[in-house]
Amino acid sequence: MEHNVVIAGFGGQGVMLIGELLAHAGMDEGKEVTWMPSYGPEQRGGTANCSVVIADEPIASPVLTNPQAAIIFNVQSFDKFEPVIEHEGLLILDSTLVEKKSARSDLDVVYIPATDIAQKLGSSKYTNMVLLGAYLGKVAPITMESVYGALPIFLTGKKTDLIEINKRALQAGVDFVSKK
Amino acid sequence: MSSKVLMKGAEALAEGAIQAGCRYYFGYPITPQNETPEYMSRRLPEVGGRFVQAESELAAINMLYGAACTGVRAMVSSSSPGISLMQEGISYISGSNVPCVVMNAMRGGPGLGNIAPAQGDYLQAVKGGGNGDYKRIVLAPSSIQEGVDLFVDAFELAEKYRMVVMVIVDGLIGQMMEPVEFKTQVDVSTRKPPEWAVSGRHGRDHANIITSLTLDAVELEKWNLAHQAVYAEVEKVESRIEEYQMEDADYAIIAYGTMARIAKTTVRLARAKGIKLGLLRPITVWPFPAKQMQAYVGKLKGALTVELAYRQLFEDVRLTLCDKMPLGWYGRGGGIVPGPQEVLTAFEEQFGKGR
Known part of the structure; x- marks a missing residue:
């Protein structure tokens, strides 16, 4: 079984971080994982994306032409990745920031007001976790416990206090897709 | 853990x-x-x-x-x-x-x-x-x-x-x-x-000298x-190769490094369509695993070399398999990395549907 996803948005939105979180959690569960960033002469505020593959078998290509799923943080990334998602794949997008609708009828599209939800939790900084939660609620390539377990790798020192709020943001994403 | x-x-x-x-x-x-x-x-x-x-x-x-x-x-x-x-x-x-x-x-x-x-x-x-x-x-x-x-x-x-x-x-x-x-x-x-x-004499009776200069032609030919x-x-x-899904393969992709990894998914995609495709992946590119590849002469209907370059690896493949089986080539340059499906399409264009 292989799950793969592209996560895309602006640099600074925590795009790369939730990809790494997913990869760490997958590894801790004993799965095969790859995390591949877009890289280039990047600039602040420019677009950034990463591809994550989680599988039971050794992973061949870490390069995804047609990802099974995409988590989208901005319009530019929507325009880039919505057309290439695998047939009958999953599209999760922050409807607070992306006003467009997908024209593809084959996709399972989740329009989640992730930034609004995060702000209600205290800060738009948690938007990435809300979106990751929505993905995990839909696909569940790994357990929430593994994801929670990997949070302390990224939230160290003073940020340790933020683990609980990040868990709540993840859970808010899961809840949003579960109630539908 | x-x-x-x-x-x-x-x-x-x-x-x-x-x-x-x-x-x-x-x-x-x-x-x-x-x-x-x-x-x-x-x-x-x-x-x-x-x-x-x-x-x-x-x-x-x-x-x-x-x-x-x-x-x-x-x-x-x-x-x-x-x-x-x-x-x-x-x-x-x-x-x-x-x-x-x-x-x-x-x-x-x-x-x-x-x-x-x-x-x-x-x-x-x-x-x-x-x-x-x-x-x-x-x-x-x-x-x-x-x-x-x-x-x-x-x-x-x-x-x-x-x-x-x-x-x-x-x-x-x-x-x-x-x-x-x-x-x-x-x-x-x-x-x-x-x-x-050259790390000190350590009691040797001579000093070690390391140089790439040999002025005497006879001596330099001896070195050569x-x-x-x-x-x-x-x-x-010392040549090494990975042979992936080659046991029953009709065709092979020949690729190394990142490209071989992507081609492994191409092999899986092809197999899902009933095409008996395998992968020959040189781990050492010098020495080139020529003998290991030549062992497939008579068993394969063709081989597609895939690389992130223009007919460079293909040169060694041709030296190894020229006239022994139909050979195809596909590559991208300038930093473009083709995905698994693109490679499969290239294979099908050059070798038909592989059946």
Whole structure:
């Protein structure tokens, strides 16, 4: 079984971080994982994306032409990745920031007001976790416990206090897709 | 929990080199491998080694030459344009029989090109580069784990044959993260300098001299003949290949490094469609695993070479399989990395539906 996803948005939105979180959690569960960033002469505020593959078998290509799923943080990334998602794949997008609708009828599209939800939790900084939660609620390539377990790798020192709020943001994403 | 850690390729390869006993690193910054020297600058002092950021690539390769002359395990890393600048040094080191390791994170070219993944330095790595009749062993890992494991072999092969060993990767392997396990730790703390090293006389009755200058033609031809014999031996015993889904294959893709990894998914896609496709992946690109490939003559209906370059690997494939089976080629350059489906489409265009 292989799950793969592209996560895309602006640099600074925590795009790369939730990809790494997913990869760490997958590894801790004993799965095969790859995390591949877009890289280039990047600039602040420019677009950034990463591809994550989680599988039971050794992973061949870490390069995804047609990802099974995409988590989208901005319009530019929507325009880039919505057309290439695998047939009958999953599209999760922050409807607070992306006003467009997908024209593809084959996709399972989740329009989640992730930034609004995060702000209600205290800060738009948690938007990435809300979106990751929505993905995990839909696909569940790994357990929430593994994801929670990997949070302390990224939230160290003073940020340790933020683990609980990040868990709540993840859970808010899961809840949003579960109630539908 | 396993003993695996999630690491970026460029850092994992640096740690792999350290675990393999590398204690001296020289370099000059160039993307996409800057995480390697950065990591080395932090880690080498912790293990009693030294990191030097040189003033240029030319300085770095000659610092490596000097360090390796003392018999220690030492390396440089760079990326395509930087490796080009080092070719003179690589020829001198080869002409002096000094073992060392050079890593090239290949990027788009020619010239300054760009920093995206490419394999356009293949011919430079396996055939030429510097002047004169020398060879170096070239290892081409296709995953971070394999790269880490191969670093142990890289230093051992370098010392066994007193040759330069080159490890070629690309920005994709350098920038991605994968779980990696450091299985082998080579203890170099009690190593004695080898007999040929210039590390003090240690009671010998003669001083060792290391040079690549041999003015007498008869003597230099002798050197060359002796080294041709070494290279022939390396070709005979050190070539390595991965054969993936080849047991019942009608067709093969031939690819190495990152491209081979992507082609593995192509093989899976083809198999799902009923096409009996396999993958022949050279792990050593010099020595080229020619014998292993020739074993499939008469069994395969054709082979498609796929590379991030223009007919470079294909040159060796043609030398190996020319007239023995139908051969096809597909490649992208300039830093473009084709996906698995694109490779399958290229296969189907050239070999029909493969049935």
